[in-house]
Amino acid sequence: MAQSEQTHPPGLLVLKDIDKTYRLGNLSVEALRRVSFTVFANDYVAITGPSGSGKSTLMHLIGCLDTPSSGELIIAGQRVSDLDPNQLAEIRNRRIGFVFQQFNLLRTMTAVRNVELPLIYAGVPKQERRERAITLLERVGLGNHLQHRPMELSGGQQQRVAIARALVGDPSIILADEPTGNLDSHSAAEILSIFEELNQSGRTLVVITHDANVAAKAQRILTIRDGQLQEAS
Helix, strand or coil, rough: CCHHHHCCCCCCCCEEEEEEEEEEEEEEEEEEEEEEEECCCCCCEEEEECCCCCHHHHHHHHCCCCCEEEEEEEEECCCCCCCCHHHHHHHHHHEEEEEECCCCCCCCEEEEEEHHHHHHHCCHHHHHHHHHHHHHHHCCCCCCCCCCCHHCHHHHHHHHHHHHHCCCCCCEEEEEEEECCCCHHHHHHHHHHHHHHHHHHHCEEEEEEHHHHHCCCCCEEEEEEEEEEECCC
């Protein structure tokens, strides 16, 4: 059970009265309304809710892919609520490791090259990025698949590559969007075991999911309904 906020260090991810309104011509659509919660270092949090509840909007805000209409969003002590797109991209690249339902691997690249890619953009020297990529692929059980391309890997193996890629930049938060949505039950269980091991080793995870079984693996569950935070456990 999570400790009370009074005994915690400052939150790693803090949302205070977040609103998000989209303009569609003369129509305003409230996607999120006064959402507030805090994720602390080494938390494992699931955000769940039905389709259209605001989960995807919330994921885009946490991932610095969008900004709120009002309210305060803080990541690793930095207020990101009103940054411009270039500043958001910098925070996104340094602080967030993404794991997507569709894996989003480059089909022409080997597993090790896919994992290296964020480090290439970050200007990390070739030898260092290769060593880091190999270490992480070994950690997720793919040490014998370094030179395999995505089409030569199963869905579960592709998601392991994606997890290694998310970790390679040593981000503050791993943000996973429906990470088991395209996997069979066995592969899904393997991915959730990896998440549990990552959390036990000190990683902070935020998982967006509609799957109650996936959410149940987290330490805390936040439920979004009609754009509002309904409950926290």
